[in-house]
Amino acid sequence: MEIRSPQTPSGEAPRYTCPYCALKSDGRSGTCPQCGGPVDVRALVSPARWAEVPGQKGEAKVQFGGSHCRISGSYVPAVEADLVAGDGVYFAHHMLLWMEPGLHVGAMSLKGAFKRVLAGMPIVMAEAKGPGRIAFSRDAPGELLALPLQPGEAVDVREHLLVFATDAVAYDWFQTDIWYKVQTQRGNDRETEIHRPLGLFMDRFSAGSRPGLLVLHASGNVFVRNLAEGQFILVKPTALLYKDPAVGMQLHFEHPATTWSAYGAWTQRYTWLRLQGPGRVALMSAFEPVHGEGGSLVACSPATQRQW
Amino acid sequence: MMEGLHTPSEGGAPPAPAERIQCTWCQGQNPKDARNCRSCGAPLDLRNLVSESGWREAPRLRDMTEIRFGQSTCQVEGEVVPVAEIHLGRGDSVYFEHHVMLWKDEAVPLTTLQLPGGFKRALAGMPFIISVASGEGRIAFSRDATGELVVLPLHPGMEMDVREHAFLLASHTIQYSYVRIKGLANILFGGQGMFMDRFVATQAQGLLILHGYGNVFERTLKAGESLLVEPGAFLYKDASVTMDIQRQKLTSGLLGGFGMSLARMTGPGRVGIQSMYVHHATGE
Numbered sequence: 001m002e003i004r005s006p007q008t009p010s011g012e013a014p015r016y017t018c019p020y021c022a023l024k025s026d027g028r029s030g031t032c033p034q035c036g037g038p039v040d041v042r043a044l045v046s047p048a049r050w051a052e053v054p055g056q057k058g059e060a061k062v063q064f065g066g067s068h069c070r071i072s073g074s075y076v077p078a079v080e081a082d083l084v085a086g087d088g089v090y091f092a093h094h095m096l097l098w099m100e101p102g103l104h105v106g107a108m109s110l111k112g113a114f115k116r117v118l119a120g121m122p123i124v125m126a127e128a129k130g131p132g133r134i135a136f137s138r139d140a141p142g143e144l145l146a147l148p149l150q151p152g153e154a155v156d157v158r159e160h161l162l163v164f165a166t167d168a169v170a171y172d173w174f175q176t177d178i179w180y181k182v183q184t185q186r187g188n189d190r191e192t193e194i195h196r197p198l199g200l201f202m203d204r205f206s207a208g209s210r211p212g213l214l215v216l217h218a219s220g221n222v223f224v225r226n227l228a229e230g231q232f233i234l235v236k237p238t239a240l241l242y243k244d245p246a247v248g249m250q251l252h253f254e255h256p257a258t259t260w261s262a263y264g265a266w267t268q269r270y271t272w273l274r275l276q277g278p279g280r281v282a283l284m285s286a287f288e289p290v291h292g293e294g295g296s297l298v299a300c301s302p303a304t305q306r307q308w
Numbered sequence: 309m310m311e312g313l314h315t316p317s318e319g320g321a322p323p324a325p326a327e328r329i330q331c332t333w334c335q336g337q338n339p340k341d342a343r344n345c346r347s348c349g350a351p352l353d354l355r356n357l358v359s360e361s362g363w364r365e366a367p368r369l370r371d372m373t374e375i376r377f378g379q380s381t382c383q384v385e386g387e388v389v390p391v392a393e394i395h396l397g398r399g400d401s402v403y404f405e406h407h408v409m410l411w412k413d414e415a416v417p418l419t420t421l422q423l424p425g426g427f428k429r430a431l432a433g434m435p436f437i438i439s440v441a442s443g444e445g446r447i448a449f450s451r452d453a454t455g456e457l458v459v460l461p462l463h464p465g466m467e468m469d470v471r472e473h474a475f476l477l478a479s480h481t482i483q484y485s486y487v488r489i490k491g492l493a494n495i496l497f498g499g500q501g502m503f504m505d506r507f508v509a510t511q512a513q514g515l516l517i518l519h520g521y522g523n524v525f526e527r528t529l530k531a532g533e534s535l536l537v538e539p540g541a542f543l544y545k546d547a548s549v550t551m552d553i554q555r556q557k558l559t560s561g562l563l564g565g566f567g568m569s570l571a572r573m574t575g576p577g578r579v580g581i582q583s584m585y586v587h588h589a590t591g592e
Contacts, residue, residue: 044372044385046393048446052371052385075388075454141388141454220389220450235411256418256439268420268437270406285450286389289407308417 020053020224021148034213035146036060036071046223053145053222053282062146064166064213067130069146071215077144078137079163079215083130090127090171091164095136095217103132127167136163138217142286145222147214147242154206155280157242159199161216169212173201178237178251178273180303182295195292197237197271204245216242220286227277237273239287244279251303269293274304332356333367334461347513348459349373349384359525366458366524366580375459377479377515380443382459390457391450392476392517396443403484404477406439408449408519416445421484438484449476451519458518458543458580462509467547470505474518474543482507482514506547518544522584529575536570540585546577 017024021035031038037053038060044052060071069081078097081089090108099105108125128134147155149169156174165171176198183192205214218241227233227247234252243249252274271290275281328337329352336347343353350367357365369390375382379397384390391410394402403421421438441447462468462482469487478484486503507516520543529535529549536554545551554572573579 221386258420285391286452
């Protein structure tokens with residue numbers, strides 16, 4: 001199948017705009033050359049304006065630099081990168097599926113190793129340099145999401161979801177400052193626990209002067225929505241996949257109305273992540289439970305609340 | 309509105325009987341050119357997938373299929389871990405276990421459903437608080453596992469027993485209760501715990517959506533017909549189907565043997581099973 005990138009003019013003006021990454025191309029190929037999204041299907045957008053990321057099924061080919069990768073499989077997909085000389089990718093070593101013996105693989109040291117150990121994040125990223133082939137997968141059902149970054153663009157991603165990033169993408173992280181402390185009674189003992197539903201850190205990936213590519217793994221299906229400036233949405237904290245850095249987030253607690261008692265109403269608590277636009281927000285449909293909703297809330301990061 | 313979707317009000321007067329097509333999954337009536345059943349979302353233009361022994365695969369809902377109930381709609385999104393996005397009309401509500409909420413509009417109010425026997429349910433590990441979301445507004449649900457959404461419209465008079473924690477949501481016209489599983493052997497070896505959820509449609513039709521792990525298969529048993537199923541695979545059954553646990557001893561001569569429990573389901577009625585399950589007896 002022929003794939004023409006906008007950098008290789010086909011002699012006619014680009015007339016197709018990918019609904020998932022906004023790349024303009026001639027639309028002749030079966031998939032977007034930048035993110036792998038299919039061009040032969042309509043964008044699947046729910047009435048609430050969540051766009052379902054279609055999954056890069058059918059050996060979608062994604063170009064980055066002189067290299068490319070192909071995403072194949074459906075329930076537990078794998079991505080195979082064909083790196084040319086001079087191109088490289090970095091990744092967490094447990095994502096590696098297979099590689100050619102001649103590929104050069106080394107370690108990419110990261111700052112803040114001690115804090116990362118405390119947070120359970122990898123302290124060493126592996127990096128592979130072309131030429132050669134290397135493939136990745138994560139041992140969980142879900143989707144692989146190719147997320148192109150234009151020069152100057154950045155995205156905040158939940159920890160542990162990176163499959164690989166190209167060497168044109170800078171890697172950094174920041175403290176989420178999303179936490180709450182609950183107290184529970186166990187027998188005669190009172191236990192206090194801190195819960196961080198997003199983890200202690202989130203990854204931030206940014207493209208410098210060159211475009212780059214991120215490949216992420218999401219559990220289940222992926223849905224993306226653009227929030228207008230000042231628009232709010234409540235999402236399950238553990239369902240967040242990525243967001244634009246401009247999207248603000250804080251905790252939000254809801255207490256459902258109940259006829260039992262005022263005390264009962266107050267102790268019933270649902271924990272949300274309140275996201276505020278402008279910017280993109282992506283959710284995954286399989287998410288871990290939010291812990292500590294049954295305990296007594298004693299402290300938390302900045303939050304709003306509502307009693308129904 | 310998605311392709312192939314037909315609302316009940318389209319076209320003014322209801323179509324003549326000859327112009328209707330009946331859904332073989334839920335028996336709902338649809339216009340003859342509909343691609344998906346408007347009551348349960350099942351594709352109408354695809355053949356049923358039935359094994360030689362009579363197990364029918366639950367319909368694979370097309371991505372973005374829309375289902376109507378009351379003044380509300382439900383859109384099924386995704387295929388690996390599907391999401392049910394509900395647009396609640398004014399006066400409609402759905403109930404659910406709160407941990408399956410994925411996102412919601414800020415303005416959608418939440419309340420709780422009053423349940424009898426809260427203490428017993430807490431002891432049995434079942435939710436003793438069921439949450440209720442009311443219209444008008446949007447709310448979405450998903451469960452954290454690969455599987456299928458099973459859409460079961462319940463007509464007045466229908467009673468359905470469902471494995472605990474397997475229901476994703478139900479519309480407010482369906483009554484929710486639970487049945488205690490009788491017999492110590494059934495509790496200990498049945499893989500169900502002490503209770504099963506029971507959903508009853510009394511006056512009006514309602515919508516029940518379950519989440520099945522892996523793929524879901526359904527078989528209709530005749531009166532007196534029996535079948536043994538792995539207890540962990542049981543997903544739902546008509547209330548008319550009885551369930552007992554049958555112990556099977558497997559011996560291997562000198563080395564002794566071990567016991568195995570299977571659920572004996574006896575008709576008449578439907579039985580639904582899921583292909584991905586936990587083996588409760590061994591914890592595997």
